[in-house]
Structure formats: structure tokens, C-alpha cells
Amino acid sequence: MRATFRLLGMGSVIAYRALFNWTTPIVFVGSLLVGPLFQLIFFAYVGRELSVGDDRFYIVGNAVLAAAWTCVFGGTMAIGNERRFGTLGHVLLSPRSRTLIFLGRATPYALNGLLVAAVILAVGATVLGLHIPASAIPLLALCLAAGAVASAFFGLTLGALGLRFRDIWVISNVTSALMVLLTGVNVPLDQLPAGLRAIGSVLPITHAAAAARDAAAGAGLAAIAPDLLTEAGIALAYAVLTAVLLRVFEAESRRRASLDTL
Secondary structure: OHHHHHHHHHHHHHHHHHHOOOOOHHHHHHHHHHHHHHHHHHHHHHHHHHOOOOHHHHHHHHHHHHHHHHHHHHHHHHHHHHHHOOOHHHHHOOOOOHHHHHHHOHHHHHHHHHHHHHHHHHHHHHHHOOOOOHHHHHHHHHHHHHHHHHHHHHHHHHHHHOOOOOOHHHHHHHHHHHHHHHOOOOOOHHHOOHHHHHHHHOOOOHHHHHHHHHHHOOOOHHHHHHHHHHHHHHHHHHHHHHHHHHHHHHHHHHHHOOOOOO
């Protein structure tokens, strides 16, 4: 048990430092803080001009989205960069469970996402003058954590596809664009066609964003519990899907001798 926790803890931290491309300060600040903050301000002012949503809608929604981007791309890098750097074979030769190794890597990205979301939320609320009650912060943090974990497992799912497809980054970028449009963070879900709402309902952060907005407005745990449970279910589904894809694609890559082929 101690070895397992050491693998999940120390192993995940080392993998985060080695495989996450955005750990240098200038890239971290530019990609994970400045970019999402300007996007938040842009959509907030567009919403004001079009009378669509209020400042709370965009501030909370984009804070959740900022956490999601960190986790989605981080999760993708956690697996995809192993193949890119030629170290995937060493991981797969390890006697430890590969599923445990890779799923454990969701933790540092989820924590990173929470940090980013907290900064975006605080700065966005300060710039746009939104007051969030102190009593709402614990539930708001819970909503952000649920969205971050679901997004990290979703990123690992995309990363697992990297064992089969060459350019996983195209898929990640397209997916991130879909999350902007279909998860309700910037475009109200009731304004979307039914088909697009259905797609958005199975993406991470859709339900976390809805719960976070309700929490920021003063709703209690009972009111946001359905959305939180749905988000937790989505996180679990992506975790299981990641484990299945890793096993299937690992076996297929071994058979085709294409583990480290780019």
C-alpha cells in the first residue's frame, strides 16, 4: 500500500515536471493565466453588449474553463509526451500497473487547474466588480475541483488515443474549441440546438459550471448536488474509458510494433 501511494504521489509529481510543457513561468503565466483572463473579459463585454448572461455567468464559467484547459492538455501530455519523448516503452516495461501509473497522473493536473481557476476567478471578479459571498467559496471550490478532475480524466482519455493516432494535438485543440462552445461556459445551453446540447452534456465541466454558478449565487449543497453528482459520474466514466483504451491500444501497439512510432 505504501508503495502504491508513493507511485501515485512522487511518480505523478515527477511525471508532471517532466511531461507538462507549460511549467516555465513565462509560458505558464501566458498560456494558463493571461490568455484565459483576456478571454473572460472579452466574452463578458460581448455578453453585456448583447444582453446575454451577466458578469457572474462569464466569470464563473471561464474560471471553470481555465481549469479545464490546464487539465485537458496536461492529461494529454501525460501520455502523449511519453511517446513523443521515446520513453513510453520504459513505462510499459514497468512491473507496476500502467493503468494506475497513468490515472494517478490526473492529480497534479487537477491541483494545477484549481490554482488557475482560483486566480482567474479572483482577478475576473475584481476587474468586473463581481461580489462572491465568502460563504459560497467552499462550495465553489468543490465545483471547481469536480470539473478539474473530470477534465483531467478526459485529457488522459485523449492522451490514450495517442497510442493509436499520430497527431493527438489536433484532436486536443479541436476538443478544447468544442468545450468553449458546447459546455455552457460562454454560450447559454438553452440557446444551443438539441443535438449540440446533448454533446455538451457528456463533456467535462458542463455540469460543474452550472453548479459553480448556482453556488456563487448563494445556492446550498442540496441545490447543486445533482449537477455535482453528474460531473462526478462523467469523471468516473472517462477514467474507466481511459483504462480500457490504454489496455486495448497497448496490446494493439505491441502487436503492430508501433509503441514509439511517430
